[in-house]
Amino acid sequence: YxxxxxxxxxxxxxxxxxxxxxxxxxxxxxxxxxxxxxxxxxxxxxxxxxxxxxxxxxxxxxxxxxxxxxxxxxxxxxxxxxxxxxxxxxxxxxxxxxxxxxxxxxxxxxxxxxxxxxxxxxxxxxxxxxxxxxxxxxxxxxxxxxxxxxxxxxxxxxxxxxxxxxxxxxxxxxxxxxxxxxNSIPHLNEIISQGKRMPRSDFFKAWNYIFSDYSYRKLTDPEDRLDALTGVLSVISEAREDKCHFGHWESTLPGSLMWQSSEGTPGRHSRAPSWSWAA
Known part of the structure; x- marks a missing residue:
């Protein structure tokens, strides 16, 4: 198909x-x-x-x-x-x-x-x-x-x-x-191929590239911000045996909390807590 x-x-x-x-x-x-x-x-x-x-x-x-x-x-x-x-x-x-x-x-x-x-x-x-x-x-x-x-x-x-x-x-x-x-294709491929063997720092960089590529894209409903990335999150989670919490990986916390909005104060959405970029 x-x-x-x-x-x-x-x-x-x-x-x-x-x-x-x-x-x-x-x-x-x-x-x-x-x-x-x-x-x-x-x-x-x-x-x-x-x-x-x-x-x-x-x-x-x-x-x-x-x-x-x-x-x-x-x-x-x-x-x-x-x-x-x-x-x-x-x-x-x-x-x-x-x-x-x-x-x-x-x-x-x-x-x-x-x-x-x-x-x-x-x-x-x-x-x-x-x-x-x-x-x-x-x-x-x-x-x-x-x-x-x-x-x-x-x-x-x-x-x-x-x-x-x-x-x-x-x-x-x-x-x-x-x-x-x-440009996220090679980074996602690298994460999947290396899985748990990928050093934490390398995964952090690769994920930031994917996240940055995704973050400028538009949604009709802002509440879909995490849903629209569910497939990518699932393949990464399976490859690395890592858990994702509202767009943040356990293995990259607390470093991944150091994010900022490029458009000023972001709007508040109910699907994610305030510490997540998905909020």
Whole structure:
């Protein structure tokens, strides 16, 4: 199966609820899904996969108990998927991502004694540009936990896995580099691979990198601050046999209490005590 990571936007109105669960189990009104979900279904079929996980349609959105159960499964859901479609450029479900390929600016050229088409692009490297989904807190762990990702941007489709990142537009040869675009990937991999053998100081640094990467992302509901990171917390806890208390690891206390808000006095939320950054 594949997973879908995308920005819902205000247009995400067709969701799974108690009132329509029976109907959705028997049939789905395809046009109401939104173009992004429709495109993801198309890609799933083209890749020969049987199922697609879409959180809006797989979790009862008006059932707190179902949400709590499924949120605890995020590490397994995204970590066990064949791949995840990460829709970087779309700001809402209505936009879609299977747009026509870029054809301009384009010019004829020659390489190795044969005619080729050349593309000119003078802007920044596209994956170094922050896109709407990069600000979505829930998408952070969806990216980190997925073993393989097809990253859809405005100009290109990128392949991202645990180590390599492939971008085919600007070279005829495969272009690989460390997958550091969401720079927490190598730090999470290091924590998981070393587990309890990782020195406390190294873990503290790696976790701070992950935490800092996550902390600037936005949530519609601030009360979800810890829930949106549950999958990452669970894989780290299992690897290190360490307990996490409201976003602080036992092995890093009391040092991890020395945090500060970059936006002044933080708002107070009931899900965490005042000493936690999640408050």
């Amino acid at each position: 594949a997973c879908l990571s995308y920005c819902w936007g205000k247009e995400q109105q067709y969701t799974l609820k108690n009132a329509n669960e029976a109907t959705l189990r028997s049939e789905i009104d395809f046009p109401r899904l939104g173009q992004t979900i429709q495109d993801a279904i198309t890609m799933t079929q083209l890749l020969g996969l049987r199922y697609l996980w879409v959180d809006a349609l797989c979790i009862l959105q008006d059932d707190a108990n179902d949400k709590a159960i499924e949120i605890k499964k995020m590490a397994s859901i995204y970590g066990s998927a064949t791949l995840t479609f990460y829709i970087g450029q779309a700001e809402s479900v209505k936009e879609g991502f299977l747009a026509p390929h870029l054809t301009k600016p384009r010019e004829k050229g020659h390489q190795d004694n044969r005619a080729v088409d050349k593309f000119s692009y003078s802007g920044p490297f596209e994956r170094d540009v922050v896109v709407p989904l990069d600000y979505r807190a829930w998408a952070f762990q969806e990216f980190l936990l997925s073993p393989r990702i097809l990253l859809f941007m405005s100009l290109n489709v990128y392949w991202v896995c645990r180590r390599w990142h492939y971008q085919p537009m600007y070279s005829q040869n495969p272009f690989h580099r460390n997958a550091g675009n969401i």
